[in-house]
Amino acid sequence: MPEPFIERSQKPEHGDYASGFPLKLARVAGAKPMSIAEDLIGLMPPAPEIKSIVAAPPGFINFTLKSDWLTNQVDSILSARDSYANIDIGRGSRVQVEFVSLNPTGPLHVGNVRGAILGSTLANVLSAAGYDAEREYYFNDAGNQINLFYRSLFIRYLQALDKEAEMPEAGYMGNYLVDLAGEFASTEGDRFLKMDEAGAVTELGKLGVERVISKIKEELQLLGIEFDSWFTEQSLYGNGQYERAMSLLRKEGYIAEKEGATWFVSTALGEDKDNVLVRSDGSPTYFATDIAYHYNKFLERKFDRVIDIWGADHQGHVPRLKAAVGALGVNPERLELIIHQMVTLRRGGETVRVSKRTGDIITLRELVDEVGSDACRFFFLARSANSQMDFDMELAKKESADNPVYYVQYAHARIASILRLAEERGIDHSKGDVSLLTGEPELFLVRKLLLLPELVDTIARTLEPHHLPHYAQELATVFHSFYKQCRVISEDEDLTKARLKLVEAAKIVLAKTLHLMEMTAPGKM
RNA sequence: GCGCCCGUGGCGCAGUGGAUAGCGCGUUUGGUUGCGGACCAAAAGGUCGGAGGUUCGAGUCCUCCCGGGCGUACCA
16 A cells, blocks of 8 residues: 655646655556546545645646635745744754864865865754754874874974974875974974974974864855864763773674784674774774764764765765664664765866875865855755766856856845835835735745745755755746746835735745855845 | 766756656847846757666666776775
8 A cells, every 4th residue: 555645746737736646546446547536636625725636647636725825925934034944853853964074184175175065054954954953073183194194294394494304105295284384383483393202293293283173164164164063083082982882892792803903893784894993003993983983973972863974985984884883772874974976176177186195285265265155055065965076166267157156146136126125215015915916927936935945854854955056046037037027116006015025035035045055145246 | 896876958967756857058039218137038959878677657766788986905
């Protein structure tokens, strides 16, 4: 027996909502879809919102809403204002969105931008969907890479003070480290030369990490991104969480010692192979600390839902982390991973390498300076996380004038301009009668406005924010079309007031959409 | 080799198993002596990478093949 379902009609001719349920039911019922549709319609009680329910070949049921119910929604939008499209599917449950989480060994580059934009937008949408959403940045301030960073910085520091020193093998060669070391040479002087080298490397290194993190914060701000929490790997060791996570795994029988190392027996959970947790030299792997980190997320901080956003280069890590979370006694479905495909950056068709270690990078700052935050966000957001993207900076700049970004924002500016004019003329539309909005372009616009709450619902469930820019563009199109067909401020005072209400509602919805994407909604352009 | 992702008009992308596959850019043709022309209207342009299969119905699900990306570490 199939489950009944109803969905948005794909075309206006099919009403507002439609169901292909009779087609599904025909299989098991052994009856003709059309007659099932008609029978079902006969069983449905009349509803005040519904104008008509009709059967349509080959067996759909189409529902059309009443115009006065639709236009009344304009008043609802006006009274909801900024909270319009806020829904409550989350019921206040706690969800954590962790993203970017780049190690503090260098500045953010374009490869990190995609995750940053995805994560911040998702967190916004989840908040609107009634979740208590927390944005977290996790950074690795322990382990191999950070030691290498410490050493690299120290060598650059020595060089900045005209000492002979050679960079370590595979060290961080980027110019930013040279600059950073130069900064420290002038602000800190040569005081690190006077202590023992190991201490100096660590102390200078810590200063370096601090500095890099504050730069990362600044850069994220350029895209409007702020985090609620900055979580350090060190803290996992500081208060024993690492040990607790490991001993829990051990207690559950998922740990084995072999070949001089400590292993997570993921084969017991259907994985292809086991994974090393503690190397034979006694140091924990990234995997081990990631398990401890997720132990912290679920068992210490008790998030109901955890979303990690990773690049495709970490995709192979997903099954074993899920297995590990399960081994900790947490339902792995509570951990959701968004894997976004890689971004290749181009400049006029030429691929730009984005390796931190070789140093040839285009930073987030350069990207935002050249292309602009709004355009960046729209561009990156419009593509589904599953598809890889080429980002050509030349093209992005060149096309920006004909960009959907400006098309959408222009609609908002236009609306603002109309409302400004109405205000200048002293028109008070607060008592406007929305039932006068009977024209097709008006109702079409109302229908479009009503989609946003459903979109928030969809995105909160599917974690696919790329629908947002597409909706924004459709909404702008419908508004522009309405604008062309319906003069807002006219001699007809009552109609003017009614239409001003509609226009203001459109402004609220468009601004909300832009703000969910963390884009600006300009009053003028 | 194996695993994950992608392949949709010239280009860039949407498309919760459903009705005639959509949108932007580009191309062509029109449009305002009124609220912002950064706009609107219309047209041309598709055997949805290929072949099988499941289904009343497949761009969507399954199998195989082709092409591209990313993995496949006692790196992160």
